[in-house]
Amino acid sequence: MAEAAAIPLTPNPTLGQRFSSLNQGQVLRLALGVALFVVIAIIGLVMGRQAEWRVLYANLSDKDGGAIIAQLSQMNVPYKHTEGGQAILVPADKVHDTRLRLASQGLPKGSVAGFELMENSRFGITQFQERVSFQRGLEGELTRSIQALSSVQSARVHLALPNQNGFFREQQKPSASVLLSLHPGRPLDRSQIAGIVHLVSSSVPEMRPEAVSVLDDTGKLLSQTGSGPDGVAGGADSQQLQYVQQIEALYRQRILDILEPVVGRQNVKAQVTAEVDFSQSEQTSEVHKPNQTPDAGTIRSQQLLESSNPGPAGPSGVPGAVSNQPPGPNAAPVNAPAQALAPGAPGAAAAGAAAAPVSTRRESIINYEVDKTVRVVRAGSGVIKRLSAAVVVNHRSETDAKGKTTVIPLSEQQLEKMTALVRETIGYSQERGDSVNLMNAPFAQDKIDLPEVPLWKQPEVQELARSFAWPLGTLLLAVLVLFGVIRPALKSLTTPAKKRPQLDAMLAEEPDRPQLEAPEDKPAGPTPGEKALEDARKLTRDNPAAVAGIVKGWISGEGQGNALTMG
Numbered sequence: 001m002a003e004a005a006a007i008p009l010t011p012n013p014t015l016g017q018r019f020s021s022l023n024q025g026q027v028l029r030l031a032l033g034v035a036l037f038v039v040i041a042i043i044g045l046v047m048g049r050q051a052e053w054r055v056l057y058a059n060l061s062d063k064d065g066g067a068i069i070a071q072l073s074q075m076n077v078p079y080k081h082t083e084g085g086q087a088i089l090v091p092a093d094k095v096h097d098t099r100l101r102l103a104s105q106g107l108p109k110g111s112v113a114g115f116e117l118m119e120n121s122r123f124g125i126t127q128f129q130e131r132v133s134f135q136r137g138l139e140g141e142l143t144r145s146i147q148a149l150s151s152v153q154s155a156r157v158h159l160a161l162p163n164q165n166g167f168f169r170e171q172q173k174p175s176a177s178v179l180l181s182l183h184p185g186r187p188l189d190r191s192q193i194a195g196i197v198h199l200v201s202s203s204v205p206e207m208r209p210e211a212v213s214v215l216d217d218t219g220k221l222l223s224q225t226g227s228g229p230d231g232v233a234g235g236a237d238s239q240q241l242q243y244v245q246q247i248e249a250l251y252r253q254r255i256l257d258i259l260e261p262v263v264g265r266q267n268v269k270a271q272v273t274a275e276v277d278f279s280q281s282e283q284t285s286e287v288h289k290p291n292q293t294p295d296a297g298t299i300r301s302q303q304l305l306e307s308s309n310p311g312p313a314g315p316s317g318v319p320g321a322v323s324n325q326p327p328g329p330n331a332a333p334v335n336a337p338a339q340a341l342a343p344g345a346p347g348a349a350a351a352g353a354a355a356a357p358v359s360t361r362r363e364s365i366i367n368y369e370v371d372k373t374v375r376v377v378r379a380g381s382g383v384i385k386r387l388s389a390a391v392v393v394n395h396r397s398e399t400d401a402k403g404k405t406t407v408i409p410l411s412e413q414q415l416e417k418m419t420a421l422v423r424e425t426i427g428y429s430q431e432r433g434d435s436v437n438l439m440n441a442p443f444a445q446d447k448i449d450l451p452e453v454p455l456w457k458q459p460e461v462q463e464l465a466r467s468f469a470w471p472l473g474t475l476l477l478a479v480l481v482l483f484g485v486i487r488p489a490l491k492s493l494t495t496p497a498k499k500r501p502q503l504d505a506m507l508a509e510e511p512d513r514p515q516l517e518a519p520e521d522k523p524a525g526p527t528p529g530e531k532a533l534e535d536a537r538k539l540t541r542d543n544p545a546a547v548a549g550i551v552k553g554w555i556s557g558e559g560q561g562n563a564l565t566m567g
Helices: 015-020 024-049 062-074 092-104 115-120 127-147 190-203 236-263 348-354 412-426 459-494 501-507 528-542 544-556 560-566
Strands: 053-058 087-091 152-160 175-182 212-216 268-277 282-288 299-310 358-368 372-378 383-393 396-399 405-408 435-440
Touching: 024 459, 053 062, 053 092, 062 087, 062 092, 087 092, 115 127, 127 152, 127 175, 127 190, 175 190, 190 212, 236 268, 236 383, 236 412, 383 412, 412 435, 528 544
Parallel strands: 175 212, 383 435
Antiparallel strands: 053 087, 152 175, 268 383, 282 372, 299 358, 396 405
């Protein structure tokens, strides 16, 4: 009886008793589920706080890597390296913005090797390898020099250096090609291109400037290497075309600037055609002033010539030896006046001879300074010969009080005023033959049908799914562990042990019985079964120790009669 009383009934056991009643497999399953749940929660918390890293640049040189890291520090952008420093990682949401900001500063510039390649010469290098290393070093040095220009973003230099041989009479000349990538909005003028050409040609022996070709990143030839039959560079037409395009763009923008405030943006279209005269002419004229009076003139040179010739003299004097002798020298001056001599006086014969007829000639040449003006006129190149402007203006739209929008054409007065504005804007000249045509017409609205992109292919949806992948995956795994492992183990703890049906029937005030249909003729009073059940309940309330002994006997397998006897 005392042994039976030592075993009390516990209808509601504690959590510790229930945990101790679990077997080893249930305890291991519960511990494993709790550990997995804690690990998943920690991983989800860490991954939620940690930003996703992506590659900003890879395979950078040490110089570019240092410059990029210094710039990232100034921009307060977090970064980290991969093993070996081969790549720089930044948060995924800052990759594109950081690349654009670094590109605006010209980073990365790329590694260009110069003559330092010659410092790493290996033992046993051949002559061909040495020549290739020298060529690569020279190309690198030229690339560095060209990239130092403010307008050049990057450059590549290719040299064609032929192998010189003393056995050939005519050696092949070297040549070079330069590929330039310019900064946006920074074009090179002709003087800068010529400077690049002369830089390359002066750096390579026996290279002529005509052998250097300079191209931009669009494949356009910038250097003028050839010349036409008239000695003019073959690319001069491209420069003239560019000049014409600049003039047309300038006048077109002027028209838009004057009309857009009146009719609104995107409501006016304009085109301007300019005829430009690029011919060069030179005119030289020499103008002489009228001859002035001799007194006012300036003598430049003067020449006076006089000559006299005596006439033929006849025979005179007494025939004989004296008359046949030549006359002696003159005793009187040449221009002295003649004196009369008496006939028969001495010297009369000579005087007679002198009195013969004489011919005299005088010439005078005077050169005066003559006034003259020499004028040289050279017509300028690029003179505008004619301008033609075509302008289209959209109809005016009006909205009434009900919100309905109607399109109304412009009036004639408005068109005339706009035409006058355009003429004044482009500097209209009737003598030059300019023309302006302004038309008012409704603009066609083209409906652009964009292809429908599936929802799962849209970048926004993909980015959203990528951002929620880790949190949702972690949450799903945690739910599986919770409901698949932990919940069954906890349910086994919270569920009380099952009791014997007989004891439940005895302890329950109102036992659960199946609902049966009542018989048609129900006898009055309790049935024998109900009376026996009521007696069992009363016994349980009055003597619980005896009932506990009976239950213990059932569990241990003893007979029912022995239990009743002990009670």
